[in-house]
Amino acid sequence: MHDDLIARAKTWLAEDPDTDTRDELAKLIEAGDVTELAARFSGTLQFGTAGLRGELGAGPMRMNRSVVIRAAAGLAAYLKKKGQTDGLVVIGYDARHKSADFARDTAAVMTGAGLKAAVLPRPLPTPVLAYAIRHLGAVAGVEVTASHNPPRDNGYKVYLGDGSQIVPPADAEIAAEIDAIRSLNDVPRPTTGWETLDDSVLDAYLARTDAVLAANSPRTARTVYTAMHGVGKETLLAAFARAGFPQPVLVTEQADPDPDFPTVAFPNPEEPGAMDLAFAKASETNPDLIIANDPDADRCAVAVKAGNDWRMLRGDEVGALLAVHLVRRGAQGTFAESIVSSSLLGRIAEKANLPYEETLTGFKWIARVDGLRYGYEEALGYCVDPEGVRDKDGITAALLITELASELKQDNRTLLDLLDDIAVEYGLHATDQLSARVEDLSIIANAMQRLREHPPTELAGLPITRAEDLTQGTDKLPPTDGLRYTLDGARVIVRPSGTEPKLKCYLEVVVPVPTHADLPTARTTATDLLESIKRDLSAAAGL
Secondary structure: OHHHHHHHHHHHHHHHHHHHHHHHHHHHHHOOOOOHHHHOOOOOOOOOOOOOEEEEOOOOOHHHHHHHHHHHHHHHHHHHHHHOOOOOOEEEOOOOHHHHHHHHHHHHHHOOOOOOOEEEOOOOHHHHHHHHHOOOOOOEEEEEEEOOOOOOOOEEEEEOOOEEEOOOOOOOOHHHHHHHOHHHHHHOOOOOOOOEEHHHHHHHHHHHHHHHHOOOOHHHHHHHHEEEOOOHHHHHHHHHHOOOOOOOEHHHHHOOOOOOOOOOOOOOOOOOOOOOOHHHHHHHHOOOOEEOOOOEEEEEEEEEOOOOEEEEOOOHHHHHHHHHHHHHOOOOOOEEEEEEOOOOOHHHHHHOOOOEEEEEEOHHHHHOOOOOOEEEEEEOOOEOOOOOOOOOOOHHHHHHHHHHHHHHHHHHOOOHHHHHHHHHHHHEEEEEEEEEEOOOOOOHHHHHHHHOOOOOOOOOOOEEEEEEEHHHOOOOOOOOEEEEEEEEOEEEEEEEEEOOEEEEEEEEEEEOOOOOHHHHHHHHHHHHHHHHHHHHHHHOOOO
């Protein structure tokens, strides 16, 4: 076993094109570090519907140039089998460690395979790449990003020519082509032959951002903005300037790209502490709202002043605000969301006589809804211009929420006032999450098995009226690893995360609110119910 492991590591080392990971692996082999080698050679990083994502380092279980070259070669082989023998593949990348290298390797592999390749001019938001695919008539797109993962991670996201991310069976077909590659020496990688794009694609994207705003709408709301050490700043500032909003006040410590993300533990606006610097800046400058992007700027977080403090709005709250704003503007088309997002969107759509769809988790599903006009997901993802970007877009979402805040400001109102109105009109839809981050993935499998074998019959004293195992699929949804419980006035979904070692439980309670005066009581009721559901669900899952 030991000898076999060392032999495999040496074979990998001989092919590795990157001096950094070669040195790293050579030291492990020299030291005979069997434990670390076993971790890196226990299999291969699996290519799925999220593409690839993992920790940077040497070996097939890490993100590195060897793994990326194989992934690109597999994608090229898949495209050629589908008859796209000389189509264009457009490649974007963020500012993480190795992202530019992975983008260049991908361009080289595509060129070597006889496809055309074009790389965005510098690190830019993921939505710019998603836009570029259809704008340039590409057959596929690749974005090198790990989004809001920890600094040591990177990832590889694949889109097809429709401009949305891959879904089954394309993921399995690409994975099979990747597995078929025996040696990196079999993959031609010329040093030239692809195009590096100029700013015309970015300019076209920015011109498109104007379309999300109503003509002559007020543009007065003042913002504090953080790019969370990612790539959003330049694009967002340009979009806000074009729209005529006041220039956002920057959280300077987090404004420029930095792959080490020095001021945050996790570069995700939802994580505790990530917004502290933005709150401090807002306390100094007293804006109307705080806007945050995640590092690749496809998500948008919003915070507002509540009393003397600043409060992050939940993704579901922003999702409802944008929906109501679009309905009032006369938007036509289908409103869609993932099953883990608040059921409030369905009620808003129903009252407006608009079609409504629920999909599996992820924008790869939401973006595929027929006639989509607006889609959102509770994890801070919003698609407000599906004709331009068939994915979540943190830049256009920021524009739209700032327009709404400007309209409310004219009437001396805030986003919180509108949320109150929504609660009275549709009932208070309060959501929360119970999520367990694990080192040992078997904990997640055990919790799911336990819930399947011993399903709870009630949570927080509310009887479970319907329990669904989503691996069976439903009349509307393809199969997925998840459980859904419908209770009287509440809903719970339990699923393993697709991108992180986490078990996620999504909770929602709906409390009727007869008048504005009843809001405080309704909020207390909702908070107590959510806490009780969390406690009972934890016990049932053995967490």
